[in-house]
Amino acid sequence: xxxxxxxxxxxxxxxxxxxxxxxAPTAPDHADFSDPETRKMLMSQHDSLTAETGNTDAKAxxxxxxxxxxxxxxxxxxxxxxxxxxxxxxxxxxxxxxRVGAGATFxxxxxxxxxxxxxxxxxxxxxxxxxxxxxxxxxQTLNQLLRSRSIAYSTGTHSRPLTSLRARxxxxxxxxxxxxxxVGE
Numbered sequence: 001x002x003x004x005x006x007x008x009x010x011x012x013x014x015x016x017x018x019x020x021x022x023x024a025p026t027a028p029d030h031a032d033f034s035d036p037e038t039r040k041m042l043m044s045q046h047d048s049l050t051a052e053t054g055n056t057d058a059k060a061x062x063x064x065x066x067x068x069x070x071x072x073x074x075x076x077x078x079x080x081x082x083x084x085x086x087x088x089x090x091x092x093x094x095x096x097x098x099r100v101g102a103g104a105t106f107x108x109x110x111x112x113x114x115x116x117x118x119x120x121x122x123x124x125x126x127x128x129x130x131x132x133x134x135x136x137x138x139x140q141t142l143n144q145l146l147r148s149r150s151i152a153y154s155t156g157t158h159s160r161p162l163t164s165l166r167a168r169x170x171x172x173x174x175x176x177x178x179x180x181x182x183v184g185e
Contacts, residue, residue, distance in 0.1 A: 057088070061092065079102075083107050089130070104133075
């Protein structure tokens with residue numbers, strides 16, 4: 001997803017959200033969540049993330065990206081998150097809405113929770129367009145929220161890969177596409 005955002009003209013922020021605990025890779029190849037020890041290790045990493053660290057980290061990551069000579073600060077940046085890193089996409093876009101123009105998650109976990117600081121609660125103040133790749137169809141709540149707030153997004157399941165980052169409006173049924181090709185196209 002990061003490569004596709006970069007091909008669309010964004011400087012892209014891709015971070016290891018668990019950098020405080022472990023250098024990448026942070027999980028074994030083909031980690032099995034049904035294995036109790038693997039799940040315990042992965043969830044301990046997950047539990048180290050909070051809305052506060054997400055906000056603080058996002059500001060620091062964007063400042064670092066902006067300090068790079070290759071980054072055009074007049075243009076918006078993109079950010080991605082895989083699985084447990086998905087919530088950081090929302091937190092980054094909320095921490096700097098003037099800088100973040102696109103966010104993409106693949107198999108983003110915990111994007112909508114019942115907690116008061118659920119990642120989805122910060123998206124109302126963002127201006128980014130979003131693309132989501134989900135493993136199943138359990139994303140209807142997120143889609144309803146995005147539509148109700150007229151936030152640009154595109155969503156799909158692994159069996160129907162994203163072919164573009166589409167801006168949808170709950171007011172209009174029209175769509176605008178930002179190029180974002182699925183892997184393998």
